[in-house]
Amino acid sequence: MSNPTFRAYIVEEIGKNVFVRNVRSWTISDLPDGEVLVNVHYSSLNYKDALSATGNRGVTKNFPHTPGVDAAGVVEESSDDRFSIGEEVIVHGYDLGCNTSGGFGEYIRVPAQWVVKLPEGLSLRESMVYGTAGYTAACSVLKLQEFGVKPDMGEILVTGATGGVGSIAVCILAKAGYHVVASTGKTDQAEFLLNLGAKEVISREDSKDESGRPLLKGRWAGVVDAVGGEILATAIKSTKPQGVVTCCGNVASADLPVNVYPFILRGVSLVGIDSQNSPMNLRRKIWDRISSEWKLDQLEQLTTEISLEELDSNIELILQGKQKGRVLVNLAK
Numbered sequence: 001m002s003n004p005t006f007r008a009y010i011v012e013e014i015g016k017n018v019f020v021r022n023v024r025s026w027t028i029s030d031l032p033d034g035e036v037l038v039n040v041h042y043s044s045l046n047y048k049d050a051l052s053a054t055g056n057r058g059v060t061k062n063f064p065h066t067p068g069v070d071a072a073g074v075v076e077e078s079s080d081d082r083f084s085i086g087e088e089v090i091v092h093g094y095d096l097g098c099n100t101s102g103g104f105g106e107y108i109r110v111p112a113q114w115v116v117k118l119p120e121g122l123s124l125r126e127s128m129v130y131g132t133a134g135y136t137a138a139c140s141v142l143k144l145q146e147f148g149v150k151p152d153m154g155e156i157l158v159t160g161a162t163g164g165v166g167s168i169a170v171c172i173l174a175k176a177g178y179h180v181v182a183s184t185g186k187t188d189q190a191e192f193l194l195n196l197g198a199k200e201v202i203s204r205e206d207s208k209d210e211s212g213r214p215l216l217k218g219r220w221a222g223v224v225d226a227v228g229g230e231i232l233a234t235a236i237k238s239t240k241p242q243g244v245v246t247c248c249g250n251v252a253s254a255d256l257p258v259n260v261y262p263f264i265l266r267g268v269s270l271v272g273i274d275s276q277n278s279p280m281n282l283r284r285k286i287w288d289r290i291s292s293e294w295k296l297d298q299l300e301q302l303t304t305e306i307s308l309e310e311l312d313s314n315i316e317l318i319l320q321g322k323q324k325g326r327v328l329v330n331l332a333k
């Protein structure tokens with residue numbers, strides 16, 4: 001390919017810690033080296049993208065930069081014989097959208113070992129309705145299963161339930177036959193969560209114990225947590241003997257104010273989820289499952305489809321915790 005220009009959502013630092021964001025023209029030669037050039041059709045908005053777009057140095061160190069931690073598109077060039085021109089692929093995690101130009105541009109160029117072939121049974125568009133958040137939700141459910149949590153063992157709590165990870169976790173768990181209790185700060189969205197498959201909706205306030213007691217009545221057979229802080233601590237203290245809690249996020253807090261009693265008196269397991277550096281064999285396993293037994297009927301209900309130009313307002317919403325479901329970025333819109 002010569003050096004055409006393409007559209008990308010670029011974050012620039014115009015003064016110390018002063019950032020502006022614009023949809024602009026960019027060129028292929030601006031992209032980093034890599035074996036595979038992908039024409040991006042869809043990306044999605046994840047919490048981490050909002051951090052990158054607003055200059056969070058823990059996510060992105062150097063600007064100008066194009067965020068977008070995930071992308072689905074068509075191979076345009078490949079110097080690696082595992083991928084051929086015209087093939088549909090997914091890229092997410094690793095350094096994509098952090099310090100490597102990401103999916104909020106019409107092209108990405110990445111190392112071949114970051115690229116997953118789109119599984120049969122899933123379109124490019126559907127893959128990005130799941131995106132990084134959905135992949136992470138699926139990893140969390142897989143961990144519950146690998147640790148032996150079965151549907152007949154009792155209720156599963158999902159925190160931050162209307163968010164990206166939370167909403168897809170509710171759907172997958174319900175589809176897999178679990179009894180899901182959804183915890184949310186948006187109690188006006190109870191209907192949305194019940195339609196996704198939750199059996200009960202509880203408020204964020206009721207998910208937080210402030211008594212300081214080291215253990216609470218055991219209720220949960222499993223927990224998928226995306227928020228951290230007091231809510232995760234309360235969930236751990238309320239988990240039944242031998243129950244399993246997954247932890248992937250910190251939108252409420254990165255702190256975990258809990259003591260050892262749930263672990264040493266109830267045998268509760270706390271399992272960390274890191275989707276960014278998932279090994280390739282796990283990626284293939286999760287995407288295969290997403291495209292088959294965990295393929296959801298509610299994808300449209302979950303999706304708000306936007307253009308690059310509409311990213312700004314949606315980034316504000318996700319930073320305020322007000323986003324609902326998944327935000328799909330259509331590069332052709």
Ligand SMILES: NC(=O)c1ccc[n+]([C@@H]2O[C@H](COP(=O)([O-])OP(=O)(O)OC[C@H]3O[C@@H](n4cnc5c(N)ncnc54)[C@H](OP(=O)(O)O)[C@@H]3O)[C@@H](O)[C@H]2O)c1
Pocket residue numbers: 045046047048132133136159160161162163164165166183184185186204226227231247248249250251252273274275276318319320321322323324325
């Ligand atoms: N470890 C990994 O591999 C991995 C991968 C993806 C995402 N994550 C992390 O997972 C978290 C969720 O990501 P996401 O993309 O799903 O974000 P999201 O769409 O913004 O969802 C987060 C949800 O958490 C709830 N929430 C927001 N602020 C809160 C607060 N102060 N206290 C309690 N709950 C709050 C809200 O849901 P309700 O209103 O329904 O409560 C919100 O919709 C982020 O921390 C993200 O970085 C980690």
